[in-house]
Amino acid sequence: MRMPKMTAFLTATAVFASALTLAARxxxxxxxxxxxxxxxxPWAIAAFEKATGNKVVNDFFNSEQExxxxxxxxxxxxxxxxxxAAFNDQAMAEKLIQPIDVxxxxxxxDISPDKAGSPMLNxxxxxxGVPWVWGLTALAINEKAFETPPxxxxxxxxxxxxxxxxxxxxxxxxxxxxxxxxxxxxxxxKDMEAVKAKLTSLMPQIKTFWSSENDWNQMVASxxxxxxxxxxxxxxxxxxxxxxxxxxxxxxxxxxxWLDAFSIPVGAKNVAGAEAFINYMIDPGFYVEWVTKVGAxxxxxxxxxxxxxxxxxxxxxxxxPDVGKRIQFQAPITDAQREAxxxxxxxxxxxVK
Amino acid sequence: xxGQVATGSRSGLRSALxxxxxxxxxxxxxxxxxxxxxxxxxxxxxxPLPGKAWSFTLDNYATFFSQPLYxxxxxxxxxxxxxxxLWCIVIGYPAAYVLAKVFRGRSREAIFLLVILPFWxxxxxxIFSWAMVLREGGILDSALNxxxxxxxxxxxxxxxxxxIIGLVHSYVPYMVLTCYLTLQAIDDSLIEAGRSLGASRLQxxxxxxxxxxxxxxxxxxxxxxxxxxxxxxxPRILGGRTGTFYxxxxxxxxxxxxxxxxxxxxxxxxxxxxxxxxxxxxxxxKRAA
Numbered sequence: 001m002r003m004p005k006m007t008a009f010l011t012a013t014a015v016f017a018s019a020l021t022l023a024a025r026x027x028x029x030x031x032x033x034x035x036x037x038x039x040x041x042p043w044a045i046a047a048f049e050k051a052t053g054n055k056v057v058n059d060f061f062n063s064e065q066e067x068x069x070x071x072x073x074x075x076x077x078x079x080x081x082x083x084x085a086a087f088n089d090q091a092m093a094e095k096l097i098q099p100i101d102v103x104x105x106x107x108x109x110d111i112s113p114d115k116a117g118s119p120m121l122n123x124x125x126x127x128x129g130v131p132w133v134w135g136l137t138a139l140a141i142n143e144k145a146f147e148t149p150p151x152x153x154x155x156x157x158x159x160x161x162x163x164x165x166x167x168x169x170x171x172x173x174x175x176x177x178x179x180x181x182x183x184x185x186x187x188x189x190k191d192m193e194a195v196k197a198k199l200t201s202l203m204p205q206i207k208t209f210w211s212s213e214n215d216w217n218q219m220v221a222s223x224x225x226x227x228x229x230x231x232x233x234x235x236x237x238x239x240x241x242x243x244x245x246x247x248x249x250x251x252x253x254x255x256x257x258w259l260d261a262f263s264i265p266v267g268a269k270n271v272a273g274a275e276a277f278i279n280y281m282i283d284p285g286f287y288v289e290w291v292t293k294v295g296a297x298x299x300x301x302x303x304x305x306x307x308x309x310x311x312x313x314x315x316x317x318x319x320x321p322d323v324g325k326r327i328q329f330q331a332p333i334t335d336a337q338r339e340a341x342x343x344x345x346x347x348x349x350x351x352v353k
Numbered sequence: 354x355x356g357q358v359a360t361g362s363r364s365g366l367r368s369a370l371x372x373x374x375x376x377x378x379x380x381x382x383x384x385x386x387x388x389x390x391x392x393x394x395x396x397x398x399x400x401p402l403p404g405k406a407w408s409f410t411l412d413n414y415a416t417f418f419s420q421p422l423y424x425x426x427x428x429x430x431x432x433x434x435x436x437x438x439l440w441c442i443v444i445g446y447p448a449a450y451v452l453a454k455v456f457r458g459r460s461r462e463a464i465f466l467l468v469i470l471p472f473w474x475x476x477x478x479x480i481f482s483w484a485m486v487l488r489e490g491g492i493l494d495s496a497l498n499x500x501x502x503x504x505x506x507x508x509x510x511x512x513x514x515x516x517i518i519g520l521v522h523s524y525v526p527y528m529v530l531t532c533y534l535t536l537q538a539i540d541d542s543l544i545e546a547g548r549s550l551g552a553s554r555l556q557x558x559x560x561x562x563x564x565x566x567x568x569x570x571x572x573x574x575x576x577x578x579x580x581x582x583x584x585x586x587x588p589r590i591l592g593g594r595t596g597t598f599y600x601x602x603x604x605x606x607x608x609x610x611x612x613x614x615x616x617x618x619x620x621x622x623x624x625x626x627x628x629x630x631x632x633x634x635x636x637x638x639k640r641a642a
Binding site: 062063065066069169170171203206207208209211222223224335338339342343346347349350352 | 420422425426488489490491510511589593594595596597602605608609610611612
């Protein structure tokens with residue numbers, strides 16, 4: 001009851017505020033991205049502004065749906081938008097993003113060919129997204145609970161960890177995780193009943209559902225969980241920057257991979273500035289500093305990854321060709337699928353009560 | 354004579370108008386308009402965004418009745434609302450009585466401050482501090498183990514009781530405040546009269562104090578019950594895997610899948626159910642009052 005009122009109010013305010021927004025200045029680059037995700041690092045903005053003379057204006061979204069809405073309702077406001085490759089299709093189909101002239105982006109040549117050539121980012125021979133970083137949704141363990149790290153996803157169902165398992169409160173992630181556990185293709189789930197049965201049997205194991213990196217790290221810090229689903233970049237940050245006993249496990253059954261890319265919205269006022277910004281974001285210099293200072297996913301730029309130290313997690317583990325064979329990249333999901341996944345997930349959560 | 358009266362009331366309205374306008378303007382802009390937009394959305398197939406076709410439909414409301422999931426959750430949320438309200442009465446009413454009838458002057462002010470203190474802190478901060486207290490190895494667990502001779506293991510975090518504790522803590526001040534106001538208004542001489550006529554303490558409570566303070570109890574209960582039924586933040590953070598309620602499902606529709614029409618429809622069904630409950634309860638409560 002409180003929620004719709006609040007949301008409605010926020011929408012009204014947002015509409016009002018965007019009506020007041022003045023036309024963007026020509027030398028400004030308006031960037032739309034997740035908060036705290038590289039593009040808004042103060043040192044990075046300062047370096048970019050100094051090098052190009054463009055001024056960076058950041059705006060943020062909290063979900064892919066919100067990002068699409070912002071693009072729909074503010075045509076011409078943004079110059080650069082960060083879109084998960086699985087949503088690139090939808091953004092292009094709705095004519096929210098335009099083709100990118102990659103000849104203006106020198107670092108584009110160093111992007112690994114499998115990422116640059118991804119069918120999710122290329123339509124009719126035109127490039128609609130410049131791959132930036134990629135990562136995994138895999139498992140992470142509390143090192144205190146394991147003598148030797150497990151190798152199988154089945155460890156989540158091990159009786160020994162009853163009440164000490166966590167999984168993200170996200171329908172799509174949960175269903176795709178279930179697909180991997182039942183040996184299916186995450187983008188073409190044939191046997192939904194098997195996924196449901198597998199997840200149902202997981203529910204009694206679960207301590208709680210996590211939603212943010214902070215949730216996960218706190219539960220490990222207070223030794224409340226043994227194992228759970230986690231993002232590769234976050235596990236790296238937990239270990240190197242928060243000094244927590246966390247290590248990432250990429251199960252032999254596989255893991256879900258995602259690819260984040262930059263696009264230029266239709267009607268962008270500063271396309272040249274946008275190209276310069278994207279070029280800077282995929283530059284090895286920026287990437288190495290980002291990894292060292294903050295912790296980051298794996299760059300799509302091969303030269304940027306090669307510039308990391310030999311033993312860096314993003315180079316040693318994520319660069320392992322064996323890992324490359326096991327992971328499955330997320331493909332676009334239709335609204336109907338998303339709705340079906342949510343209703344399955346909600347049903348599971350209700351039945352556990 | 355009649356003309357004079359009419360002029361009098363008209364000028365009364367005219368002079369009252371500047372006082373009423375700001376409040377009604379604000380209510381119209383901030384609540385009525387967005388809420389009517391939500392009613393509109395709840396009958397649509399899609400949000401009216403450029404490039405998307407939409408039409409009017411009753412499907413969103415039909416979804417509620419076609420899936421047992423929503424009814425189960427609604428029942429769970431109503432039960433949660435009742436339990437929290439009950440605990441708020443059990444804890445808040447005696448406190449309000451002591452504040453109104455026992456303490457005087459400075460000490461009353463000090464205790465009062467303690468009651469409304471939670472109001473001044475952010476809701477999320479309160480919930481996260483409960484998380485620190487309730488978890489295994491948390492403040493409550495360590496404190497009890499330090500005092501007790503035997504070892505006990507208290508891990509209330511991520512459970513139904515944790516949700517109740519968090520919600521009761523957030524809402525008990527409403528009960529204290531509303532009951533305090535009505536209890537304070539009870540004339541002390543009525544209590545003295547009852548006593549001098551030989552009523553026992555229990556009889557006094559049942560026949561004089563509770564009936565006279567009933568309006569406060571009812572107002573407090575309504576103020577607590579309604580938001581608790583739709584609550585989503587406390588269950589999500591404190592409830593763990595048992596923390597799925599009607600409110601969290603509505604939140605998911607708005608935030609996770611961006612299905613505002615269904616979220617809006619679910620909200621209005623909740624609103625209708627709550628209104629029906631309050632309407633059914635009102636004659637009973639009125640008679641009691």
